Amino acid sequence: MPRWNEWFTPRHSGNGGNCVETLITKNAVYVRNSKRPAEAPVEFTHDEWRAFIASVHDSDDYTLPG
Numbered sequence: 205m206p207r208w209n210e211w212f213t214p215r216h217s218g219n220g221g222n223c224v225e226t227l228i229t230k231n232a233v234y235v236r237n238s239k240r241p242a243e244a245p246v247e248f249t250h251d252e253w254r255a256f257i258a259s260v261h262d263s264d265d266y267t268l269p270g
Contacts, residue, residue, distance in 0.1 A: 213238060 211225045223238040227245070233253040236245035248256065 211236070211241075 209227070209229055211227045213223050213225050224235050225238045225241070227234040227236075233248045233250060234245040235248070237243060
């Protein structure tokens, strides 16, 4: 389990360097590109993050379009 207020890389990330990092705080969840940590992260409320995670877990199709 990640610690609060520390950036972490999800354990399912590969070693290819194309990862996202996540930061969970009391008020929000932030996601950033691990290759560009100085760029502004994307901010989610806790409810938005829960909905996102639930939709990924509920999905049977992980194929990206294109």
